[in-house]
Amino acid sequence: MSEGGRKIILVAACALIDTDGRILLAQRPEGKSLAGLWEFPGGKVEPGETPEETLVRELQEELGIQTKIPCLAPLTFASHTYETFHLLMPLYVCRRYEGIAHGREGQAIKWVRPQALRDYPMPPADEPLIPFLQDLL
Numbered sequence: 840m841s842e843g844g845r846k847i848i849l850v851a852a853c854a855l856i857d858t859d860g861r862i863l864l865a866q867r868p869e870g871k872s873l874a875g876l877w878e879f880p881g882g883k884v885e886p887g888e889t890p891e892e893t894l895v896r897e898l899q900e901e902l903g904i905q906t907k908i909p910c911l912a913p914l915t916f917a918s919h920t921y922e923t924f925h926l927l928m929p930l931y932v933c934r935r936y937e938g939i940a941h942g943r944e945g946q947a948i949k950w951v952r953p954q955a956l957r958d959y960p961m962p963p964a965d966e967p968l969i970p971f972l973q974d975l976l
């Protein structure tokens with residue numbers, strides 16, 4: 840199959856930033872695809888949702904934090920061909936939210952300085968996103 844023959848999966852992801860300018864990464868749990876890798880919180884955009892709505896929902900479900908659509912600013916996107924699908928993943932930045940992030944689904948989380956992002960193995964789609972965050976922060 841050519842790369843263009845794969846279905847496109849739309850996933851919304853968020854770089855959550857704390858007051859020290861660190862970024863939250865979450866570790867993908869055992870049993871999932873890409874287990875053990877560090878990723879941005881988020882998930883698949885469900886039918887009838889906007890990417891922003893997906894993120895407000897996922898940040899609550901995964902991390903127990905509350906944010907609002909105007910607090911999500913688009914930064915860049917990933918476009919990456921995996922074996923079985925093509926991932927299109929807008930990356931938002933969020934600095935305004937309520938609550939204290941914790942891994943509600945058993946996943947490890949970590950606040951990481953921009954210059955240390957490369958110390959955390961990430962899915963291949965994520966690697967081109969790192970310089971955008973380092974330039975921003």
Ligand SMILES: Nc1nc2c([nH]c(=O)n2[C@@H]2O[C@H](COP(=O)(O)OP(=O)(O)OP(=O)(O)O)[C@@H](O)[C@H]2O)c(=O)[nH]1
Pocket residue numbers: 850851852871872873877878879880881882883926962963964965
């Ligand atoms: N949330 C998130 N997903 C990412 C990132 N990078 C990346 O390649 N992905 C991919 O985007 C998809 C997100 O799906 P998901 O989080 O909603 O669902 P899932 O892992 O349970 O699905 P899966 O196990 O079928 O892959 C996964 O295939 C995941 O590997 C990232 O930084 N954040």
